[in-house]
């Protein structure tokens with residue numbers, strides 16, 4: 001108690017649900033749940049941890065990472081200013097707090113996101129910290145508990161934040177392989193890249209009462225569909241009804257539920273694990289060895305091969321916004337065009353085996369220079385009628401599940417997978433949300449991190465956020481010179497960070513979404529140059545160059561044992577963490 005009288009708003013707070021004026025201390029005693037109407041107020045990460053873990057058991061994991069502004073991103077404010085303000089207002093170093101603790105005596109590693117910190121957005125540091133928490137769980141052989149609260153990937157870190165969806169997913173895959181339980185607790189709100197990765201690809205998904213979760217946010221869906229959304233859309237009860245969560249839990253029961261779940265797995269004991277435990281030091285050493293084992297053609301010194309034309313030779317640098325328009329050009333070759341020109345003998349396979357066949361994704365077996373491969377790609381079209389029939393290349397959950405089925409089939413048959421990415425993004429419709437769009441994308445990302453067969457991805461046109469990544473967690477990521485690959489569309493970014501959408505050209509430049517930029521950031525391994533004008537002016541020459549580059553990248557992968565392929569692929573995505581970003585990626 002201080003001598004001065006506390007201001008009224010510190011003593012009282014108004015419930016967002018029923019507008020009751022509540023005594024602050026009483027509200028806190030009730031875990032910030034309104035005693036009148038049951039509204040669950042949002043919690044910061046420190047308070048959440050206090051409510052969940054055994055007193056005295058909390059050990060915070062280090063949260064300091066090198067400063068990272070990999071894109072030198074500026075909207076109306078420079079990104080470092082936004083970070084400084086978020087730190088000052090929350091007292092946190094980043095948007096997640098990670099710790100080890102016991103819950104009812106059961107040890108666990110925890111990562112708790114804090115929505116107050118830049119909307120709980122997933123950037124390189126957040127991804128790195130959650131990955132380290134997962135690795136700590138693996139080293140300690142404990143379960144991992146994730147408490148999510150996020151608007152999605154962090155725009156200011158561009159495609160590097162998109163990569164964090166893969167980085168954290170592969171850490172979760174490692175826990176799956178080790179037989180260790182992963183649990184996510186969805187709290188309000190959980191959207192975008194977080195929903196479409198680690199919030200939904202854990203073993204168990206709990207939703208706190210009042211939580212909303214989805215791939216696309218309600219505002220975006222309303223804008224695109226032009227329709228009012230159904231009552232209770234994307235709420236915890238909606239998610240339960242549509243089979244997307246294991247249970248809905250009131251805040252006062254959450255600790256008890258977690259205790260029961262952790263106890264159940266503990267009874268089984270970690271000894272059931274199919275994968276022998278590796279000492280942390282040796283695991284890291286082995287990764288370092290693997291890095292040297294396969295000469296990476298991505299190293300600048302290893303490039304300049306005459307068979308693999310490089311964009312580096314192109315004299316004029318096109319403006320990012322012009323490239324966006326080029327990537328969306330209706331004349332640009334589509335996946336079916338490339339299946340005809342680059343590959344031979346394509347046999348299309350249909351269906352997700354669960355009730356649908358999505359026209360926005362095509363896939364099947366084909367031959368590349370006589371070798372059988374599985375090709376999976378987004379399909380747009382050249383005319384309006386074709387575009388509408390293909391839903392503009394925006395895949396539904398059924399499309400992602402068809403792709404998943406074909407990836408797994410390829411691995412069983414020993415076929416390499418080649419993906420062709422060209423989508424503005426995953427389908428943001430109402431039924432896509434009902435059918436679990438976030439989880440469908442999340443499962444593809446996770447599966448690609450464990451797929452024991454070579455995977456080559458090519459960004460051929462638009463690489464739109466999570467929908468693109470669902471086909472692009474690969475051993476080698478290639479990109480056509482005039483394609484773009486981004487965490488969010490320039491228009492979407494402009495609408496959020498600038499006064500209005502007309503700032504899309506500025507947003508396009510800030511996002512670093514062009515092939516040369518992404519090559520410098522290491523998101524892309526090789527750029528496939530297009531004929532002097534662009535792909536749509538000379539599709540035959542584009543196909544010729546793509547075919548040569550695909551072969552040059554595929555052949556070395558065929559000799560790599562599957563287990564090493566998977567290790568190298570994970571290493572590829574692990575390096576997008578804040579450690580690497582702290583060293584700067586050498587952008588101009």
Ligand SMILES: [Zn+2]
Nearest residue numbers: 015018034037
């Ligand atoms: Zn209330």
